[in-house]
Amino acid sequence: xxxxxxxxxxxxxxxxxxxxxxxxxxxxxxxxxxxxxxxxxxxxxxxxxxxxxxxxxxxxxxxxxxxxxxxxxxxxxxxxxxxxxxxxxxxxxxxxxxxxxxxxxxxxxxxxxxxxxxxxxxxxxxxxxxxxxxxxxxxxxxxxxxxxxxxxxxxxxxxxxxxxxxxxxxxxxxxxxxxxxxxxxxxxxxxxxxxxxxxxxxxxxxxxxxxxxxxxxxxxxxxxxxxxxxxxxxxxxxxxxxxxxxxxxxxxxxxxxxxxxxxxxxxxxxxxxxxxxxxxxxxxxxxxxxxxxxxxxxxxxxxxxxxxxxxxxxxxxxxxxxxxxxxxxx
Amino acid sequence: xxxxxxxxxxxxxxxxxxxxxxxxxxxxxxxxxxxxxxxxxxxxxxxxxxxxxxxxxxxxxxxxxxxxxxxxxxxxxxxxxxxxxxxxxxxxxxxxxxxxxxxxxxxxxxxxxxxxxxxxxxxxxxxxxxxxxxxxxxxxxxxxxxxxxxxxxxxxxxxxxxxxxxxxxxxxxxxxxxxxxxxxxxxxxxxxxxxxxxxxxxxxxxxxxxxxxxxxxxxxxxxxxxxxxxxxxxxxxxxxxxxxxxxxxxxxxxxxxxxxxxxxxxxxxxxxxxxxxxxxxxxxxxxxxxxxxxxxxxxxxxxxxxxxxxxxxxxxxxxxxxxxxxxxxx
Numbered sequence: 001x002x003x004x005x006x007x008x009x010x011x012x013x014x015x016x017x018x019x020x021x022x023x024x025x026x027x028x029x030x031x032x033x034x035x036x037x038x039x040x041x042x043x044x045x046x047x048x049x050x051x052x053x054x055x056x057x058x059x060x061x062x063x064x065x066x067x068x069x070x071x072x073x074x075x076x077x078x079x080x081x082x083x084x085x086x087x088x089x090x091x092x093x094x095x096x097x098x099x100x101x102x103x104x105x106x107x108x109x110x111x112x113x114x115x116x117x118x119x120x121x122x123x124x125x126x127x128x129x130x131x132x133x134x135x136x137x138x139x140x141x142x143x144x145x146x147x148x149x150x151x152x153x154x155x156x157x158x159x160x161x162x163x164x165x166x167x168x169x170x171x172x173x174x175x176x177x178x179x180x181x182x183x184x185x186x187x188x189x190x191x192x193x194x195x196x197x198x199x200x201x202x203x204x205x206x207x208x209x210x211x212x213x214x215x216x217x218x219x220x221x222x223x224x225x226x227x228x229x230x231x232x233x234x235x236x237x238x239x240x241x242x243x244x245x246x247x248x249x250x251x252x253x254x255x256x257x258x259x260x261x262x263x264x265x266x267x268x269x270x271x272x273x274x275x276x277x278x279x280x281x282x283x284x285x286x287x288x289x290x291x292x293x294x295x296x297x298x299x300x301x302x303x304x305x306x307x308x309x310x311x312x313x314x315x316x317x318x319x320x321x322x323x324x325x326x327x328x329x330x
Numbered sequence: 331x332x333x334x335x336x337x338x339x340x341x342x343x344x345x346x347x348x349x350x351x352x353x354x355x356x357x358x359x360x361x362x363x364x365x366x367x368x369x370x371x372x373x374x375x376x377x378x379x380x381x382x383x384x385x386x387x388x389x390x391x392x393x394x395x396x397x398x399x400x401x402x403x404x405x406x407x408x409x410x411x412x413x414x415x416x417x418x419x420x421x422x423x424x425x426x427x428x429x430x431x432x433x434x435x436x437x438x439x440x441x442x443x444x445x446x447x448x449x450x451x452x453x454x455x456x457x458x459x460x461x462x463x464x465x466x467x468x469x470x471x472x473x474x475x476x477x478x479x480x481x482x483x484x485x486x487x488x489x490x491x492x493x494x495x496x497x498x499x500x501x502x503x504x505x506x507x508x509x510x511x512x513x514x515x516x517x518x519x520x521x522x523x524x525x526x527x528x529x530x531x532x533x534x535x536x537x538x539x540x541x542x543x544x545x546x547x548x549x550x551x552x553x554x555x556x557x558x559x560x561x562x563x564x565x566x567x568x569x570x571x572x573x574x575x576x577x578x579x580x581x582x583x584x585x586x587x588x589x590x591x592x593x594x595x596x597x598x599x600x601x602x603x604x605x606x607x608x609x610x611x612x613x614x615x616x617x618x619x620x621x622x623x624x625x626x627x628x629x630x631x632x633x634x635x636x637x638x639x640x641x642x643x644x645x646x647x648x649x650x651x652x653x654x655x656x657x658x659x660x
Contacts, residue, residue: 159489160515188518209489232583252595253595256593257592257607258607259593260588260591261566261589262587263524263584268585
């Protein structure tokens, strides 16, 4: 497909677009950090957003909310794309709604309804194609879960991983070898994500808190996940796990030893390809830095004096007192 | 102190006694697995148990419950030792109650009340001395927390670790370099234990679920923790953690990347000294083992036949059919 001409000076996208998995209940009235991040990535004032409310059991009101929100935040246009059956998801008119958008936003609801209608249809392929050509794909709650290759279909809460407490289904696969869970801290879903990683240690378990977004972009061949919003993104890496998942009976608590745990608040970044934290430069305290700079100047003068060999104890004492007084005014 | 003569053939204890940290709400009417484990380690029908209800805000009824329970489970004797002030904890009569017991059981309640009355008094020293000479020391909820060197004083629940969400105080120190939390899964205390490990990565964080016990014994110079009961024991090992705990402000969510997580159900064992799972022999399916044994015998006969060089395709086919029929009856 030829590159679409744009009327702005926005850098034309190359390669797949960013993904944003939001843990549900994103702030819609206050700072709206997460939604603003989505809109900004989608082009800000030039954004044309398709809202996909298929997961939701609500009527047009769910679209109205996001339509109003994105327009208020400055989006140029918002359209609703709501296939409600696999037949509708093959309708060229519905599929065509995604042709010229800069962002796709999937609402919350029931991810199994969303995946059952969308996956493997022309509409599902159009979402993937849009992502591949640089369109931003975001979603909240159910709309976050469906982005991964392996999707939590449903399951119960609780901290303790137990056999059979949750089910996997196939997601859209915009991001591979991960399983994304949402409302993570708020609904205490540690247990079910740990169960999935214990049973499938090749998957990275990613739990996204409410009003929090995991922004995934491709950078130099690696997939980098950055965290925005109020909560944290929790990552379970089961590479070295020892588990009894293959022999645990019924609903018994599971052994899961050696899971690498990463709790990532806003501002942190994680390399999903390497499965490691992206280390940022440490925060420097300006007061401490200034103090050190002054001490460094003092030491240089002292070294010069010693090299000149002109130091008597009395001279040194006076000079240091003077330097220290000067230092206070720097 | 000379070894106390026992009237039974129980092995006289040498070295420190077992510890049992129970996550609260242990089953008192049904299987009573956790309490039975405590009593069995304390000598079963020869057990003399001191119940310490100092943490509790309840009156004599808390002692009455455990008195009735331990006697029903077969204990020879149960005494109450309840200092309610630091003065009382220096009273030789109260302290003397621990002289000839085989088990000490600390009830639930407020661990800060328990530690504030007991720690650094003659009574506190008597608990440590009893542990050192082989007496079993157990406790539930508050009575579990106080066993570690570093104790969760109080704090809020929630999955997400946040700066200042919980406080440390000094525990009895029966087990060092750990911090024990309780009601772990049920009250969703992942966050606060992670906060503590992020701030103090030298501590091993141990979260014990309700109706679950962590039994800690010294074996060949290592401290081994075995899990009994209905839930799991969760271990956070912060040795390799990367955290922003030293600079996170107010109540911000914390970065805690690279925590080793171990979820341990009943039957599993963990080496607290090495901070590794104790690997048990894998469970062998008897049907699969039998099938393999039969196949092994078949292969041996086949190898013998080949070595003898007397095999024609027809003979081989007949022989294998015969061997297979025999195998079915093995």
